[in-house]
Amino acid sequence: MNANRRIVLASRPAGAASADNFRLESVPVPEPRPGQVLVRHHYLSLDPYMRGRMNDAKSYAPPQPLGEVMVGGTAGEVIASRHPAFRAGERVVGMGGWQEFALVDEPEQALERVDTTHVPLSAYLGPVGMPGITAWYGLSMILRPKPGETLVVSAASGAVGSVVGQLAKWRGCRVVGFAGGPAKCDYAVRELGFDACIDYKAAHDARSLDAALAAAAPAGVDACFENVGGRCLDATLGRMNAFGRIALCGLIAGFEAGPVPITNPGPILRARLAVQGFIIFEHRELWPWAVSELASAVAAGRLRYRETIAEGLERAPAAFLGLLRGENFGKQLVRLA
Amino acid sequence: MNANRRIVLASRPAGAASADNFRLESVPVPEPRPGQVLVRHHYLSLDPYMRGRMNDAKSYAPPQPLGEVMVGGTAGEVIASRHPAFRAGERVVGMGGWQEFALVDEPEQALERVDTTHVPLSAYLGPVGMPGITAWYGLSMILRPKPGETLVVSAASGAVGSVVGQLAKWRGCRVVGFAGGPAKCDYAVRELGFDACIDYKAAHDARSLDAALAAAAPAGVDACFENVGGRCLDATLGRMNAFGRIALCGLIAGFEAGPVPITNPGPILRARLAVQGFIIFEHRELWPWAVSELASAVAAGRLRYRETIAEGLERAPAAFLGLLRGENFGKQLVRLA
Numbered sequence: 001m002n003a004n005r006r007i008v009l010a011s012r013p014a015g016a017a018s019a020d021n022f023r024l025e026s027v028p029v030p031e032p033r034p035g036q037v038l039v040r041h042h043y044l045s046l047d048p049y050m051r052g053r054m055n056d057a058k059s060y061a062p063p064q065p066l067g068e069v070m071v072g073g074t075a076g077e078v079i080a081s082r083h084p085a086f087r088a089g090e091r092v093v094g095m096g097g098w099q100e101f102a103l104v105d106e107p108e109q110a111l112e113r114v115d116t117t118h119v120p121l122s123a124y125l126g127p128v129g130m131p132g133i134t135a136w137y138g139l140s141m142i143l144r145p146k147p148g149e150t151l152v153v154s155a156a157s158g159a160v161g162s163v164v165g166q167l168a169k170w171r172g173c174r175v176v177g178f179a180g181g182p183a184k185c186d187y188a189v190r191e192l193g194f195d196a197c198i199d200y201k202a203a204h205d206a207r208s209l210d211a212a213l214a215a216a217a218p219a220g221v222d223a224c225f226e227n228v229g230g231r232c233l234d235a236t237l238g239r240m241n242a243f244g245r246i247a248l249c250g251l252i253a254g255f256e257a258g259p260v261p262i263t264n265p266g267p268i269l270r271a272r273l274a275v276q277g278f279i280i281f282e283h284r285e286l287w288p289w290a291v292s293e294l295a296s297a298v299a300a301g302r303l304r305y306r307e308t309i310a311e312g313l314e315r316a317p318a319a320f321l322g323l324l325r326g327e328n329f330g331k332q333l334v335r336l337a
Numbered sequence: 338m339n340a341n342r343r344i345v346l347a348s349r350p351a352g353a354a355s356a357d358n359f360r361l362e363s364v365p366v367p368e369p370r371p372g373q374v375l376v377r378h379h380y381l382s383l384d385p386y387m388r389g390r391m392n393d394a395k396s397y398a399p400p401q402p403l404g405e406v407m408v409g410g411t412a413g414e415v416i417a418s419r420h421p422a423f424r425a426g427e428r429v430v431g432m433g434g435w436q437e438f439a440l441v442d443e444p445e446q447a448l449e450r451v452d453t454t455h456v457p458l459s460a461y462l463g464p465v466g467m468p469g470i471t472a473w474y475g476l477s478m479i480l481r482p483k484p485g486e487t488l489v490v491s492a493a494s495g496a497v498g499s500v501v502g503q504l505a506k507w508r509g510c511r512v513v514g515f516a517g518g519p520a521k522c523d524y525a526v527r528e529l530g531f532d533a534c535i536d537y538k539a540a541h542d543a544r545s546l547d548a549a550l551a552a553a554a555p556a557g558v559d560a561c562f563e564n565v566g567g568r569c570l571d572a573t574l575g576r577m578n579a580f581g582r583i584a585l586c587g588l589i590a591g592f593e594a595g596p597v598p599i600t601n602p603g604p605i606l607r608a609r610l611a612v613q614g615f616i617i618f619e620h621r622e623l624w625p626w627a628v629s630e631l632a633s634a635v636a637a638g639r640l641r642y643r644e645t646i647a648e649g650l651e652r653a654p655a656a657f658l659g660l661l662r663g664e665n666f667g668k669q670l671v672r673l674a
Contacts, residue, residue, distance in 0.1 A: 264596035
């Protein structure tokens with residue numbers, strides 16, 4: 001425990017991200033000064049938003065600085081505290097970054113104590129953490145689906161999509177997913193309870209994707225939770241019912257190869273759609289409401305989720321690049337302790 | 338007055354609309370039966386939405402039937418009435434279509450009496466009619482700009498855009514237009530009071546259009562009233578500020594050559610934009626509020642507008658095709674009497 005291994009952004013991607021953009025470093029584990037706590041990370045969360053931060057582009061957040069520890073959500077344990085409100089042994093979630101230990105200033109702002117009696121620690125990075133809260137917010141605050149409406153969600157088996165679909169089922173919707181490959185689609189239908197899940201990789205052109213969606217959503221689409229963009233969004237737009245809503249949560253299709261257009265924006269006008277982009281970090285005031293519903297559902301075994309766990313910090317870059325290619329299945333984590 | 342000349346849809350366009358899609362017919366002027374009135378049209382309004390109706394495609398309204406009189410807004414005079422609430426000589430506005438006379442059932446629903454004491458009859462098809470109300474609704478109900486915000490409107494010198502810009506100026510916005518050619522841009526700035534107007538025809542690529550918008554909107558764009566789509570929308574999206582709003586009113590760029598994509602939807606997510614499509618015919622309950630503000634402003638000479646008037650029904654198809662190519666200047670009308 002004398003070394004803190006960490007991964008910094010070594011260079012910005014020109015095109016697709018690669019392992020060369022990251023650098024593993026080893027530095028001494030710091031000692032907390034008064035008011036600080038030292039956290040040992042058990043899990044690092046890997047999420048698509050990180051790809052956006054690697055670019056030096058105008059966005060809602062400043063770019064990840066070069067040479068500094070990659071940003072990232074973490075779950076771990078306080079191992080030393082010089083803050084009166086924290087004790088060693090407490091389980092906490094924060095934005096500790098891609099490293100094994102984190103020294104935390106102002107821990108009352110930066111850390112959230114979590115109760116692992118009935119909810120596993122890792123779930124606080126998945127269904128009960130940022131991805132689950134993202135699903136809850138987009139569904140409850142933007143899409144507001146009514147019972148009987150049809151909802152489409154892309155990246156259906158992913159950390160966000162899997163929660164969107166289950167919450168929408170509980171709210172009485174017909175739920176149709178898009179996912180890549182038969183295993184993810186089977187999982188969405190059999191384990192998560194989706195009404196249908198379309199394997200977009202099996203649909204080789206826009207026409208066949210549209211036909212698959214028409215069959216899965218015979219009454220059209222009222223609400224779309226969009227994580228991906230590109231051809232699935234194009235197909236969904238063409239099937240939207242009047243006054244439909246689209247919550248734009250992610251556009252992972254455009255992260256690597258450059259922007260993926262909306263081929264035909266006509267339905268936004270003709271169907272009088274409302275399209276709303278959102279960033280979950282801006283809605284902290286609602287997180288407790290979301291966590292309350294999500295934690296109860298996980299504790300009760302009602303909210304299902306799946307994790308892909310890479311072992312060891314050194315595997316984080318490869319796992320992250322795999323996430324961008326859709327190779328993970330469910331929430332992508334890195335185990336650090 | 339024994340013949341009613343009318344234009345029907347002869348065929349649906351395959352690609353761009355052409356004069357062949359229309360047929361001029363002459364039929365006897367009908368006699369009103371009990372409960373009906375006969376209206377002689379003075380003006381026919383030509384509007385982009387008509388192009389959408391010519392296609393046999395799913396939209397908010399059923400397609401224009403083949404062989405029937407083209408849909409269209411009209412302003413005219415009651416010349417014979419067998420309805421107790423209407424008298425010959427009254428000025429009325431309705432959806433009489435591309436014809437010189439219209440027999441109107443249920444005139445209390447289908448016709449609006451208008452006061453031409455201080456407002457010219459033709460203005461009820463322009464700034465005080467559907468285009469002006471469209472501008473008022475999108476601005477007041479969707480964009481809701483605050484003083485000091487920057488608003489962009491495409492087709493700036495058109496029937497809708499010219500009203501959007503003037504209303505936004507009165508609400509304290511910086512207003513930037515897009516229009517085709519120096520004459521329309523000069524008009525928007527000098528006559529309508531826009532802060533700037535960009536001649537998109539003079540910007541030969543995306544980079545120069547973006548540079549022109551960056552110069553005209555140095556604080557970014559908070560609200561966009563979109564009538565056109567395509568490259569102006571692409572440029573605007575790239576300059577939108579956080580929590581910006583886009584009212585999607587028209588996509589005339591895609592009417593003829595097929596859908597024009599949104600090249601990069603990324604800003605909708607990154608800037609957390611709200612994009613809302615709307616159809617003014619669905620918000621009739623608000624029309625009196627809009628007309629009240631618009632009619633006062635026209636009567637006072639404060640709301641400026643410009644008309645392009647084709648003489649005679651037989652010129653309606655050519656005028657309409659010109660409208661789709663942006664050849665009109667301001668509101669396109671056809672004088673029928």
